Amino acid sequence: MNIREDAEKLRQDIEDEQNLKLKIALFGQPGAGKSSLINLIVGQPVTQTGATTDMTTEAKVIEHEELLLVDLPGYGTSKFPPNKWMEQFQPEELDLFLCVFASKFHEADTTFFKQLKEKGRVCIFVRNKQDDLWEEGKTTEQLEAEIIADVHKHVGSAENVHFVSCRTKAGLTELVDAIYAALDPAKREKYARSAKAYSKEHLEAKKAACEKSVYKYAGLAAANGLNPVPGVNIGVDISIMLKQFNDIRKSYGLSDEKVNKLIPSLLPIGKRVLEYSTKEGIMILLKRYAGREASIQIGRYVPFVGQAIAAAAGFGMTLAAGKSYLNDCHQLAEQILEEELGIRQ
Template identity: 25%
Template sequence: IYSFTLHCIVYDSGIKKELQTNGSAAAAAMIQTYLDEQDNIQLNIGITGESGSGKSSFVNAFRGIHNSDKKRAAPTGVKETTTDPTPYPHPNHPNVTLWDLPGIGTTKFPADEYLKKIEFERFDFFIIISADRFRENDVKLAEEIQKMKKKFYFVRSKIDHNIRDEEETQGSEFNEEETLKEIREDCIQGRVESPQVFLVSSRKLNLYDFHLLEKTLQEELLAHKRNALLLALPNVSLEIIIKKKEALQARIKYRAGVSALGAFTPVPGLSFGADMIMMVTTIRQYQATFGLDSESLQRLAQTVGLPLDELRAVMTSPLAGKEINKDLIIKLVSCSVVDLSLTATEEGFRFIPLFGIPAAMTLSSVSTYTTLNMFLNMLADDAQKVFEKALGLDTTV
């Protein structure tokens, strides 16, 4: 009975063994522990460079926070505003932390002692930012990071300013693609072996090379850290939204497994109540990951200079603009004929000897799987519409 039910929803020999050895409660706890671990994988990103390079602006843009947000933003300015390594956790994914590091070569952080003073070991990778050509200290830092077998990436910031200036200078002869190519080639001039240089505007992450930086980080990060980065990324492309949806979708089978194991308890209504609590928590996570919670939408509205109501107006799901709670989810599930019939059938099966409990477990897993996929699709669609509205694209196409 156990093996059949679990085989349908979770393909993990360790969980099956736990189920057979210690029972359904222990197996459910094992799955939940796995999910909790996935949600709390720590990722520490070091952002460094000389003073005035745009480090703090990049930290803020990555976290979806406007520079003017005095409560959450890393302070920006033309002078060095970072005097010590300062952590800035992601507002929706606090397991992902961007560290605004002091500029290398300052009196307090001389180049030859820099890595030791910032406690190099705690960072998963470094992003070295410059507003023009990378300087000697940047190159020295990159060489030291290479020696210690960690990854670094050069980011050339404020590209939108450079493009604007070049367009004004060259007039009708201006070619953006050629200009970007020249800037990229001029950044390092062969000082570092196989450098990766990404041209980025913190004001417009959807332009230039941010998507290439994101793709490279995804490819080169350790496997267990990739999703932590992905779920925290700002929605600067439709591709990122799709990847987030796929990552969240891959976990639904585990939540369906917890639901099935919870249905083993032959108490009418208990499984449904537990499932509703789990769904509320999970759907709130989806909402935050897609940046559709109230605070995230307010930050986005501030960043793109649109009224909050205009962003909310393009969202069409029944979750739009609502607080995710148990009553709302029950109401929406009740409107779904398939989910409602599955739930009713599950409760009815409990009273059938021998066959009833395993059938109820299977139906519980199918109901949870179907419902979470439905809400995930709704929120992913809303995220796409909000993204298009934020960029001024035609959301009616």
């Protein structure tokens, strides 16, 4: 296979991967806080929230990076009786379900869960508003145990129940870990890249998933060789690298606004993340790693980009620049997470 054929295959692989979304649906009764939970999963206010009433009168689909989060209307309501609900929203097309509740478990949710189970769908139970749990003479642990027992009684099986609070962010680390574990390996990578990390373990999974994309983008940028790098007799497609760096920043939630609000101790690395995401910054990185193509171990990267691209002049340089930028973003996100965890302790 020649470099043009390798490049076309690589381009198609990237497009196919990005077009295939991970679909996570949230269902539950009015006021359970599904919209708030969606915002926390992605780390951005992507959907409107309502304080006391259900804002969902029809299925809302929120696209975020490689995720499609579907906020489903209440099952078994007058507007959506069970038979109409299942016919309209086709749960077989969704990858994972979160049953979100914040009060007594509803019979409608029980019925829906059992139908999902019959269809072989995976469902995670989320008891939201954990910070509101209180009853005189009982501890939080006792109240949680009663809720778990009630869920088991309704659904007829010993399902795990995750207690979270969208207000305090309690329990989110455990919930995102449970979502990650419930997915197959390929879809875990999509989730790791797209969801907000609430633990260092999730950040490491995000880095590993992003690194696979770095190989592919670097290979495509090297194969397309449109822009000569000053002082280096090699051409690179800078537009592809710009997209790659932008995707990495989005994965880590490092918007311009967030980076510009960093505390002083994080400003140096934050400045690098912003500067190197420009055409001029990428050129600086490429020149820094211009000698890498001479020593790269070709065979190691063939499974990612193909023989022709792995052997192409410039692949080592673009790969080293991509990995360097990924490391900067990861280091910055890790330090931001440490600051966030410190605030909550």
